Amino acid sequence: MQWPSAKRGSVGAVRGRTRAGGETTACGQVSYATEVKRPEPSARVSLDRLEERLELLRVAYERYFSGVDAIPPVQEHQAVTRSFLELTRNPTSSTVQRFRANTLRQRFSVYQQHWHRVLRGIENGTFTRVVAEAKRRQQEEQRQVRAAQAGASGGGDDARELRRLYEDYVAARKAAGQSLRGVDYDTIAAKLSQQIPALERQHGVKVALEVVNEGGKIRFRARPRR
Secondary structure (H helix, E strand, O other), rough: OOOOOOOOOOOOOOOEEEEOOOEOOOOOOEOOOOOOOOOOHHHHHHHHHHHHHHHHHHHHHHHHHOOOOOOOOHHHHHHHHHHHHHHHHHOOOOOOHHHHHHHHHHHHHHHHHHHHHHHHHHHHHHOOHHHHHHHHHHHHHHHHHHHHHHHHHHHHHHHHHHHHHHHHHHHHHHOOOOOOOOOOHHHHHHHHHHHHHHHHHHOOEEEEEEEEEEOOEEEEEEEEOO
């Protein structure tokens, strides 16, 4: 059986979009086209990334408070704050992910209170690291006075060499991002004062020390003195 030919302009011959997004065929049937959209990151993935950035920010502040970094992570803090504001403006519809988002906000709030308290302590000079740094500078000045006195009495070359080695050692640890906790001039100078004569007796030549970074380990290396 053949279908009668439809005239131009008749309902059966017109192909058009329906309100539901379908398309009418010549038989009056409606077919629906499947729209393919590029998948967007899920709420879980977004929260995973935000949690990772928050943890990196916490580590950055700890590095600053411990003296490893010279400046606080202000830009990173601002970026994480913007991410939390965006999360508030576009909440997820998942109950589980909403609970997780609220937990991250609470954690961020606790972190910020701690950071602001420590920063105020640094500004006021009451933070432990600031007090310790002031004490270290005072001790450093006293050592310099003693070194100058030793130089006047004939031991200046050795004192200056020990001072240079100590400063090179501190600079190398800072460059490698290593902590300076427990590193002080008196301890290092005492060790080097014992090691240098022992090395000279062992090798039968005058030796000089230099600071090297071998595989991330900062150490002193001896070489024949020229």
